[in-house]
Amino acid sequence: MTAAPGTLLIEAARRAGIEIPAFCYYPGLSLQAACRMCLVEIEKAPKLQTACTVPVSEGMVVRTNTPKVHDARRSMLEFLLTNHPLDCPVCDKGGECELQDMVFRYGASFSRFREEKRHTDEEKWSPVVYYDGPRCILCYRCVRVCNEGMDVSALAIVNRGGRTLIGPNAGGHLDCEQCGMCIDICPVGALTSGSYRHQARPWELHYVPTICTHCGDGCKTTLSVRNNRVLRGNNRDQSGINGEFLCIKGRYAFDFLHHPERLTQPLVRQEGKLVPATWAQALRAVAARFRQLLEQGSAFGIIGSNHAGNETAYLLQKFARAGLRTNNIDHHRTADYAALIAALARSGVRPADRLAGSRDLLTARAVLLIGNNPTEQHPLLAWNMRTNVRLNKGRLYVVNHRAIKLERQATATLRIEEGRAGALLDFLAGQTTAGQPPALQPWNEFRDRLRAESDLLVVFGDEIKGDGIARLVAFGNTLGGVTRYIALGDYNNSRGASDMGLLPGSLPGYAPVEDAVVRARFEAEWNVTLPPGPGLALDEMIAAAGDGRLGALYVVGANPLKRYNLNAGSSFLVVQDMFLTETARQADVVLPAAAVYEVNGTVTNTCGELQRIRQALGTNGPRADLEIIGLIAKETGISLGPVGSEEVFDEIRRLVNGYNVAMAGLAAGEAVPTAPADGRDASLGRPDLVHSSGDTLFTSGTLGQYSDMLEAVRRH
């Protein structure tokens, strides 16, 4: 067989379908050679060799299946089991434990060890991480993934010889990012999670792969479900764009689903108070009022969600534009995707060719990160950036107004004053050169370094929006090669919400509402005349609702009244949500909505990668947003055509710029890049409304308030 020079024997064998057992070897982490499970016979070598450290060489003859090798494996397992408690029947890992599997395959059924086993008690290191020392086989995977992968270094080896254990960094407990990487990478049940330990056996679970809702990166998380409860999330098969990575939120912050304050019944305001009602009553109340307002010619305002899938966003704007006859529709914008697509198109390139995917961060030769703090706000993209520096010698350049953790990986860092990003961009693009004061020296050096790069990948936060993005692209065009971009937005469907046209000035796909050609296409499709001219933006809608200029405000999966004030009772307020949020509390009708983990559909991550979400749970009371919008439309007497998620997605594929993707990959659970072909005319109103919630690893907007795990970790 052949393999590239430098390939480790164990990898070459795996690729050829030959199993060499291993505990300590883990692809992408430094070599440890601690467990000796991978011993093989190499011709001409006097002793057995570790396949995890020996690279292949020309003419090498290796035997992996001889009595001698089997003997070695059996002995190593016997040795590992000397102090192992063999409590598989009550161990969380039982059924998916690598030690159990290896003993089953290669182990001996007897042990010569007659001494007493050494015991240490299980320790709780944090709400997330528990350690059971006797089960630990000292493979050091956890230590390495925390050091190398996470750059946290919260775990270390303590003591030596027979007393060696793993220890946490903060005197018996863990002060760390609580990602749970160490738990999932542990081959045995030594590290267990606060949310899953002692809950279930892996073979009685039902596994549903879907997309994490908490940030814009779009990690695949496979939810393990039993009795209609989610017990854990992980990506053990490494099938998503995130490989083995998940942060605390993708792994453990699903518990909002089961929060006791979850709304299960519609609520209707009667004599000033929200009282429970049936779905029929609530829908009738909404529809009657909507009909009345339509007849009176009153205006509506609609606010959509960053979490709900593309289908919901699309149907909501269709309902607004075709049904309620208004362009008063918006959402909390967290990145200025419209401006990026427009700036690219206007600079004469096809936006799709310049929008990078999340995995491009793993291979880019150079990455420029402006603003944001990805370690907190985009944990997967931060992981990719670190991995690229560590394994591929990628270079990372960081510009920020504050210190961020990723500077530790940076080739060069430039600290600027807050609000100076625009000036820096002009400088980088070469527009200010004359008479440079000494303070500009670092700017100069930084620019020189960037100019020496080609094929730069630029990642930027909400510090750059509107016209700033045009300046960024102008700078990108001064560099060699193909400069690509990622705009960082907050949640699982922030990008989708924007792409689907939850914007007062844009139809789906960023055509301005005035664009005659695109309008005509949608009008023919929907069989209506669309309202002319842009509608009100989010803050304008709330102001208008407050002084009675709007007949009704319809809010789907958003909590704008957390930031804006609305005079109570000034217009009819309908809210669809999972919880009685600040906004829902003021509503006239509250409709309990299903969570993203309870519906089928698609979402688009901040890099524009489209992925399927799947229903992991049934709901008892709440309904899917898509279904609720359909029901309200129907009761109101408005026909929206078929409103099933598949049918709506078909329409999206046909009509939305960039979404005509191949179905095969999507159906197979892959991330498919959307490919916006144009957008030069995109409406760019109100960039001041673009702002990130600035979530940390342990917060997630309004939703995060209902996760007990995140709450526990914040208090830890």
Added chain:
Amino acid sequence: MRFSAQLEARFERFLARYPQRRSALIPMLLYAQDEVGWLSPEVIAEIAGRLDLSVVEVESVISYYSMLRRRPAGKYHIQVCTNISCMLREAEPLFEHAREKLGIEPGEITEDGLFSLEEVECLGACSWAPAVQVNYDFHHEMTPEKLGALVDRLREKRP
């Protein structure tokens, strides 16, 4: 915290010597221990900070090397080898005698702060077993009597 000027200068040389900063860890720990007497939490935190390591990484290294101490020791740290060669040459009664003579258990310090006791593995002095090490000095072919005399001598040396 600051160490003596001499030690600070030595640390500077270490830090310049190694391409990887963290390589200076063990020598720094050892010299700091010699100066401070033990590796107190303050010393550990200080050295971790200087090498850009986490405290637990430093503790990890300390816990591997038995010569790095996380407990204060006496002015004279008496290390009695009870490993195989010394054991064959009566190290065990020697060790018992040391306990009685000093009136402390291994890991403890005499009330006057002069002595501490430790049972150690092979000191590499098997040809002259049984061996005892006091701080950095070796004492060969020890007997309970010779050990007793040594302790008395050290006690009198007191200023």
